[in-house]
Amino acid sequence: MAHVFDIDDPADPRLDDFRDLNSVDRRPDLPSGKGLVIAEGVLVVQRMLASRFRPRALLGTDRRLGELAADLDGVDVPFYRATAEVMAAAVGFHLNRGVLAAAPRPGELSVDEIIAGSRTVAVLEGVNDHENLGSIFRNAAGLGVDGVLFGTGCADPLYRRAVRVSMGHALLVPYAWASSWPQDLEMLRDNGFRVLAMTPNPVAPTLAAAMAELADEKVAMMVGAEGPGLKEHTMRSADVRVRIPMSRGTDSLNVATAAALAFYERARLDP
Amino acid sequence: MAHVFDIDDPADPRLDDFRDLNSVDRRPDLPSGKGLVIAEGVLVVQRMLASRFRPRALLGTDRRLGELAADLDGVDVPFYRATAEVMAAAVGFHLNRGVLAAAPRPGELSVDEIIAGSRTVAVLEGVNDHENLGSIFRNAAGLGVDGVLFGTGCADPLYRRAVRVSMGHALLVPYAWASSWPQDLEMLRDNGFRVLAMTPNPVAPTLAAAMAELADEKVAMMVGAEGPGLKEHTMRSADVRVRIPMSRGTDSLNVATAAALAFYERARLDP
Known part of the structure; x- marks a missing residue:
């Protein structure tokens, strides 16, 4: 006690x-x-x-x-x-x-530790809003994501507001900061991951089509800052670009919502 | 000018x-x-x-x-x-x-006006948080929902914060307040809608399985307040109860995220 x-x-x-x-x-x-x-x-x-x-x-x-x-x-x-x-x-x-x-903060985990034993990871770039970050951790926990990898420009997932919005999952879902970005995406590929990038491009394959092809593979799902999205260079480092089918006249979804849809599509056929 | x-x-x-x-x-x-x-x-x-x-x-x-x-x-x-x-x-x-x-506020639309010409509607009960409400309108607009029906306990979608978080879609996606709740769900059924209720019950069919069966039908997707969810009486008024497959050890998603997954599942096979 x-x-x-x-x-x-x-x-x-x-x-x-x-x-x-x-x-x-x-x-x-x-x-x-x-x-x-x-x-x-x-x-x-x-x-x-x-x-x-x-x-x-x-x-x-x-x-x-x-x-x-x-x-x-x-x-x-x-x-x-x-x-x-x-x-x-x-x-x-x-x-x-x-x-x-x-x-107190324990030592940070390494990218290797996140990759080892993971089948599905989320990769974030430029997600600098604590609420979005917290939501992404909550969604990751609920929708079967094994770990989170941070590229540049992300806020601290351990800030009080992020921890609260995550319902504490920022403390449970393992994460690591890339030491070299976007070069560390190579570490994912070396470990058998296919790297997906979310794009608003209307000619990209849909999330549903792309994820079906990757059902038996390890997958890293990459999302970028709300508004600008992934940087050009990061987008070019992806293996597959995928889009969420959107209604005409709308632009984009909130970044945590877009990530949730990708996580859901990855997990949806699990029992 | x-x-x-x-x-x-x-x-x-x-x-x-x-x-x-x-x-x-x-x-x-x-x-x-x-x-x-x-x-x-x-x-x-x-x-x-x-x-x-x-x-x-x-x-x-x-x-x-x-x-x-x-x-x-x-x-x-x-x-x-x-x-x-x-x-x-x-x-x-x-x-x-x-x-x-x-x-100024124009006159409210009627439930009939929301139903007429709609194929997919969202139905909300107890969603009393302006940010969640705004997010639901943004997601509805992006993911092909034709209109929103409010049961009891929902906040005002025209409050400044809700309008802002919705990115203005609270002004564009038509909505109406039920005058009698949950009895007004009958109006949906009378117009050929199947009413789905989201539930955390692990023995309910998944969103994917239920939505596949309803691909050719009109669908109303009902979500309840974060935490308590839909009221017992409302849940009983649904035709189908569906669940989002969740990872073990997690409880629930944010209500706007859960709604987004339902909207997405409904829309995902559209081109």
Whole structure:
């Protein structure tokens, strides 16, 4: 069981990991941030406890402590128990989820580690919006994607908002940053992957047609920033370009939605 | 061409349609709001001009006026030209899209009007989040849905945030509110529609299997609130229950994503 400490004073230094979470210099993804990963809410805290991220402190109400009792059994971590008011004063805003966990960042995984044992990966370039990034992780988890590879221009998937929108799956779906982009796509190919790029080009084959041909192969699905899409050079590095059939008069879908359709098409004939 | 008026004073009463857009009593979806529909940005303003919504005033920078010149040709509406600073002072926040249009609400369409001529409709219950609602309209437009029917508990699709997230498609994809719910589903059935309900139940047929059987029929795809899903009574009113195949250990997708997958499955074999 976690060690429970009651906290009455929002200024208590034991709450420093959770202090002023909205202020820019506490954003863990920025250089001045502490680098801590914050999980919010019972479900996301449960997923953090099941992940490779090891919380070093929790802050929550007595009610949330009760809901997490089974998950915290045998976990050696302090649980700072406080009222919603004390929590709000320390954190800097009212939390309606009632519990937070803070974990240091473990070492990053390598591209090799993502590729090994994966059959389906998502590859992202220029996805710099935390909500889109969080949605992509949630969709990846739900729709059978084994791992995520980041090219250039992507936001930090461990930022609080991304973790929250991902429902904690940013902590569970393994990911790695390419060290050389887009050259690292070669590592996928060397391991038997076929690299698909999503394009709005109306003469490209549809997602359905392309994915049917690749049913027995390893597949990497590449999506680019909303608006500009994949860079020209990256697009040229793909093996196959595919399009989502769109109604006339419409331009594009949100990047997380487009990725979800690709993941779904890949997974749809699984039982 | 629109009539251009230069405005230097943010307090000019001609800007009243655009004043303090973030304050609660100006939210057009609330009873105290003015009921005006606000379009933001060149693309969304263009879609408003192409829709049944008739703007009664525009406010924007000279640059945006230039970009909209062709769209405003022959349109009898005042364009209040101002600097970004004057706009921010009137609106109450900095707008990075540089142009707004305000339109009164036209009369609501009827359920009959949505059904007539439609082959594929989306039916929403309890979708009370403006972003999800906006996303659903964007996805509906891109993936071939002809109209949207609202059951109970849905937010206003004409609220500014919903219109923005929809990329203006909330103004273009026709929708109606059910007057009697879920009894109005009978109107769909009377017009030859088969009503599908999305369910997390793992023994339900998959979206792919169910949609293949209905390829030649009219289809209504029903989704419920994120979290609780469709109400029991509504679920019982459906003809077919379908599930999205999900990875083990995951619970559900975002409601707009789940709807997008249903729309996609319906449309995927179209050229």
